[in-house]
Amino acid sequence: MTRTMPKFRNTITLWRAIVALIVAAGLYATYARFALGFAKATNLTDPQPWGLWVGLGTLCGVGLSAGGFAIAAAVYLLGFERYRPVLRAAVLVSFLGYSSVIAGMMYELGLPWRIWHPIFMWNRASVLFEVSWCVMLYSTVLALEFSPALVEKIPWAGLRTWYLRWHHEILVGLVMAGVVLSSLHQSFLGGLYLLTKGKLDPLWYSPYLTTLFFLSAIPAGLAITVMALYLSVRSLNVKLDPAILSEVGRVIAPLLALYGIFRVVDLSKNGALPYLWMWREETLSFWLEIGLFVLAPLVLLNLPKVRNNPQSLYWTCATVVGGFMANRLNVSITGLQASSGVYYVPKWTEFAATLMVLTLAVLVFRYAVIYLDILPKKIPPQLRWTAKGAAAEA
């Protein structure tokens, strides 16, 4: 054990080099943002006051965290026991998603040390006020939902039992609160853009932006959960029945179809159909989004060959996630470009900061799966990190 540990630490693999590079770039971006200011760290301007940090960090971050509440509701409220093995992983993905959103806020807000202001300074007429409360409350709910994974590792049996019993009492209430808060929150992120009437391109502006954001978040959240599960099985010593992935994959298709139908009806009701065939950058972005998010996945998920092959399913889910991100970036950037009169391309430091936050979230997920009981494992986890475990094995 003692001989192998240093070897484990010192190996420089390709992935570790990439992570180091991302963190280095992210740290510089952090320095630029806080020591040099927005003007040096971003390409944001008055006509384009929200850029990549809102579009990718917040809108995609929250949207892709929708898997947790969906799976929790399926298991606890609908009694779909077959999803239970992946429940903790789904909740962890959501919790890390929300944590990265909050970390991203520190970059995005001009005065981040005032992030607590909405707790005491209320404006019930503001969609963003509701969003901020949903983030606060739902992050708390997710932390509580996830807490047993940490608490069960506490060595004091009395404390452990007391907490887990208490947790069991409130669990269903937590799950219900989570579903309501998530639904409100996902919807209200779209609701933020209701005020851009006259500015946002007709391909994306709709009085039903709230519904559209909600409907698109659930399949996207499930898709990223499938991706996380697949990667865990591939590289983290996790033993999972591939049928569960197919089960989740099977749910994504009807959800995407529902979204697609709602979107088409909505576009025609808003008189936006003529814009579908115009030769413009907006229209091209629109088709990219719809192709990736709705059309391609619907075709692919219909093929049993794809659904039942974990690797194909993984790439199909990647397509869904890509299309979802295209949608959020289209609403927050592409669709507002023409009316703003500026062509916004994020500065590299904007990418670097977001990438660092996401990379750290992935790292935490990785180590949580390795050291905690998140997913069923091929060998007991203790063997990997405690001497006692190693002794027990011997």
Add this chain to the structure above:
Amino acid sequence: MERTKAILVDITKCIGCRSCEQACKQVHGFPMETEAKLSPTALTVIEEHDGKFVRKMCMHCQEPACASACLVGALKKTSAGPVTYDAGKCIGCRYCLVACPFSVPRYEWSKLVPYVKKCDMCAARQANGQPPACVEACPTGASTVGWRDEILEEAQRRIMAGGYVKRIYGSEEVGGTSVFFISDVPFEQLGFAAPPQQPMPVLTANALGDVPTVVLVGGGLLSGLYWITQRRQSVALAEGKIAVPRPTDKERS
């Protein structure tokens, strides 16, 4: 309703001398260089369109999008008319910049402690009985200030006298503003925005009004679902269809 103050800008009378810009910079202590566009140090500017001089500034909407957007209530429509900004509350989210249908608020992008900057119609001066600095400085009477109803009547009177486009810009836009423009050239040619006619907060009010419904109906629905699930489980258990109760989190670990 209380009487509120409003500004009328008569584009036919503006000679482009930029006295308003200078006066504005002076009362705010900004550097005196002339700027082409609104900026954190230029809260009003004169833009030239088609040989006409058009003054840009905050429109002080009756129901401002920015004030409804601001999550901490830093932006407020005061009872005296101006839309004011409380820098002490602002967290720098910049949703007001996104929301403003006239694209007026500016952000101090190059500062390390950045705030939003926009015209507040010299609310403090007006509270002391003084006119806004820009209006006071105008040598031709192109900008005038007064009670909103009287200012609207005055605009009407001038349009009726002839020589103007028959439209008061700001009387209908976003449900009405507190800065009005009258012109002898159609507003579309002068680069004026064409925002929605209804008050902007209406756009989000419906969604926000749904919150209690979602919480109540959603909560009820979920409790119902949970009850059904539990019931089915206990029935199955009683009928011997499943042998053991489902595992709890405790047993999992």
